[in-house]
Amino acid sequence: MKNITEQLILSLAPNPAAASNGKKISKSGGFQRLYRSADDTFFMGECKGSGRNPYITSADYIEPEHPVFRCTCPSRQFPCKHSLGLMYEMMEEKGFELCEIPEDIQRKRGKIAAKSAPAKAPEDMTPEEAAKAEKKKAAAARSAKNAKTKKLQKQLEGLDLAEKAVKELISAGLGTMGGASLTTYQQLSKQLGDYYLNGPQRLLNRLIIEITAFQKDNLESHYDSAIDTLEKLYTLIKKSRQYINEKISGDDVSNDDTVLYEELGGNWKLSELEAIGKCKKNARLAQLSFWVTFDEVRKEYIDTGAWCDLDSGEIYFTKNFRPLKSLKYVKAEDSIFGAAEIPSMAVYPADGNTRVRWDGASLRGLTDGDFTQMRNLAVKSIAAEAKGIKNTLKNAMANPIVYKLTAFGKIGKTPEGMVMKDKEGGSILLEDFPELEGTLASLEILPNAKLFENGIALCGYWYSAEKRRLCAQPLCIIPDGENNVIRLLY
Numbered sequence: 001m002k003n004i005t006e007q008l009i010l011s012l013a014p015n016p017a018a019a020s021n022g023k024k025i026s027k028s029g030g031f032q033r034l035y036r037s038a039d040d041t042f043f044m045g046e047c048k049g050s051g052r053n054p055y056i057t058s059a060d061y062i063e064p065e066h067p068v069f070r071c072t073c074p075s076r077q078f079p080c081k082h083s084l085g086l087m088y089e090m091m092e093e094k095g096f097e098l099c100e101i102p103e104d105i106q107r108k109r110g111k112i113a114a115k116s117a118p119a120k121a122p123e124d125m126t127p128e129e130a131a132k133a134e135k136k137k138a139a140a141a142r143s144a145k146n147a148k149t150k151k152l153q154k155q156l157e158g159l160d161l162a163e164k165a166v167k168e169l170i171s172a173g174l175g176t177m178g179g180a181s182l183t184t185y186q187q188l189s190k191q192l193g194d195y196y197l198n199g200p201q202r203l204l205n206r207l208i209i210e211i212t213a214f215q216k217d218n219l220e221s222h223y224d225s226a227i228d229t230l231e232k233l234y235t236l237i238k239k240s241r242q243y244i245n246e247k248i249s250g251d252d253v254s255n256d257d258t259v260l261y262e263e264l265g266g267n268w269k270l271s272e273l274e275a276i277g278k279c280k281k282n283a284r285l286a287q288l289s290f291w292v293t294f295d296e297v298r299k300e301y302i303d304t305g306a307w308c309d310l311d312s313g314e315i316y317f318t319k320n321f322r323p324l325k326s327l328k329y330v331k332a333e334d335s336i337f338g339a340a341e342i343p344s345m346a347v348y349p350a351d352g353n354t355r356v357r358w359d360g361a362s363l364r365g366l367t368d369g370d371f372t373q374m375r376n377l378a379v380k381s382i383a384a385e386a387k388g389i390k391n392t393l394k395n396a397m398a399n400p401i402v403y404k405l406t407a408f409g410k411i412g413k414t415p416e417g418m419v420m421k422d423k424e425g426g427s428i429l430l431e432d433f434p435e436l437e438g439t440l441a442s443l444e445i446l447p448n449a450k451l452f453e454n455g456i457a458l459c460g461y462w463y464s465a466e467k468r469r470l471c472a473q474p475l476c477i478i479p480d481g482e483n484n485v486i487r488l489l490y
Contacts, residue, residue: 022084158195198265
């Protein structure tokens with residue numbers, strides 16, 4: 001029988017309610033018959049439903065790390081509560097009858113295997129097969145290139161519309177963006193979607209939201225955010241036009257290592273990132289922080305994990321997007337209090353901290369060696385690091401906050417507020433970043449004064465326009481002499 005744990009079931013469930021309902025089905029005797037194959041790769045159950053006939057639910061473990069769940073119920077959740085109930089039956093090692101793997105499952109397995117099977121090597125082909133394969137490959141390449149070229153040309157047309165509107169807005173001033181003109185910009189936002197410009201569209205929507213809010217409450221923070229958004233939108237338009245023109249004139253429309261592809265609205269596939277060399281093998285990452293934000297423009301929750309590369313000390317991010325319209329069908333991510341061993345990790349192009357993604361990893365607890373490594377890799381001089389951080393933040397296309405694992409000599413209060421000092425005498429003011437959940441209040445109530453001496457901290461560095469200086473927000477602390485992570489965001 002498969003080794004199934006409740007933690008595994010919860011990790012596969014789309015939400016806690018689905019797992020709870022699956023457990024109730026199992027506890028209440030909802031399964032009338034249970035079956036399994038002799039090789040323990042296939043499990044099936046007949047589960048009582050609301051109709052006359054039972055639902056047939058199954059779990060196919062032909063690929064142990066990626067089980068396939070199927071069910072005849074009408075639920076759009078995946079796995080559904082019946083599939084999760086079947087896993088609870090497996091966990092309890094109920095009486096499963098031996099059965100042959102159904103023919104329809106064998107056919108589906110065959111189709112999956114055929115899709116993943118490597119193509120026939122050229123040396124194994126007959127001359128006719130090789131010529132046919134080459135012709136098919138060339139035709140597919142031409143078709144893909146033509147489609148990308150047309151898309152780029154369409155994007156140029158949309159950028160012209162956006163630039164004209166932005167220049168008019170800059171000339172007239174943001175204060176004029178109201179009433180009838182606001183409706184004009186809302187219509188332009190809808191148009192940008194037709195030109196494959198989802199990135200500029202989101203920025204324009206964010207600008208509209210900030211200006212609308214400013215007109216209601218006159219808070220300067222909305223106006224400042226609108227200015228920053230307008231600057232990023234104008235920079236994106238200008239850089240994107242140059243980038244697209246160079247791609248078309250150079251007759252090379254393939255994806256390359258630039259943030260502009262995603263900023264314009266493109267979505268990277270793991271295979272595409274690997275094809276341009278944005279891949280790291282045998283990565284070892286330790287998660288140090290985790291938080292959830294809501295993007296009002298995109299209308300979605302974003303689950304963000306902050307990870308330290310145990311080989312380089314670089315801070316990477318994982319992001320899980322959960323749109324409101326499909327919230328019940330998209331599984332929420334959760335904190336991982338440990339490290340991930342990743343055979344192959346895709347790395348997104350970025351200015352500043354980088355987003356990463358992978359398909360399959362093994363999780364483990366943090367070791368003493370991991371903590372020693374993080375202490376060795378942490379930034380030792382705040383002053384030396386500040387210059388590079390400031391240069392990154394000056395880039396309008398970069399994220400407005402840069403994260404670094406930083407060694408500190410002392411954290412304490414001053415007349416200005418909480419300050420973090422390094423062992424070289426450099427210091428930085430600790431302030432909560434406006435777009436992130438606050439952590440200073442949690443930091444101040446930590447009970448042991450020793451936690452504020454000679455440790456390391458994951459900090460987000462950002463520029464405060466109000467205070468006119470670089471500030472930092474601590475996200476976690478690893479105390480001196482203690483191999484544990486005190487998370488302020490988790």
